[in-house]
Amino acid sequence: MRIGELAKISGLAASRIRFYEASGLIQSVERKSNGYRDYAPGTEAVLEIIKGAQAAGFSLEEIRQLMPRSAGGWQHDELLSGLKHKVEEIEVLQQRLAQNKAQLLNVIKGIEGKPEGMACAENAQMLINRLREEGGAPASSTRKSARRAPRA
Incomplete structure (x- = not known):
């Protein structure tokens, strides 16, 4: 062919x-x-x-x-091992994605629930602090978030 x-x-x-x-x-x-x-x-x-x-x-x-x-x-054993390893990788990725989704939904909720009269920057800083307290954001990503605070 x-x-x-x-x-x-x-x-x-x-x-x-x-x-x-x-x-x-x-x-x-x-x-x-x-x-x-x-x-x-x-x-x-x-x-x-x-x-x-x-x-x-x-x-x-x-x-x-x-x-x-x-x-x-x-090679039966190699194939089976490789496939099982990929399933494990996918499961870890799914867990990480679920955590990321939950964190994003919390941020959205925080932005949508911004107290009236509070400045966006102040609300963003409050959200960042909450994420730090909950352990939901590593220090490196919170520093980036502080520089580029979400618009609330």
């Missing part, structure tokens, strides 16, 4: 396919006498795996480590 056909089927640009080939993610192909690349029929499936893995948050290096090293097939 030539690269144009593979690009059309996979939805990837030909340049991306060539990049994956140069990176060792897909098998190098022989060039025909006319210079065209001729990809094996299984290449489309490998590209789908790569696209899915990237969508799940795997880096190209992580994908490279998990892909079969030969036609012999997948």
Whole structure:
């Protein structure tokens, strides 16, 4: 299968396919006498795996480590370990995002509930102090917040 056909089927640009080939993610192909690349029929499936893995948050290096090293097939234990590790990373990220969301919602609530007559800068400083007391903002980010206080 030539690269144009593979690009059309996979939805990837030909340049991306060539990049994956140069990176060792897909098998190098022989060039025909006319210079065209001729990809094996299984290449489309490998590209789908790569696209899915990237969508799940795997880096190209992580994908490279998990892909079969030969036609012999997948390394069961390595694959399972890599997948479990990625799930753990996602869970940590989800926790961090939930904390960030809760903190942002508290800031929004503080801005929307600004006492009448209080200046925006004073309200912002009050919110920053509250975040510090609650331990919700590291010192470095509160310094940035103090410089760029939220408009309330």
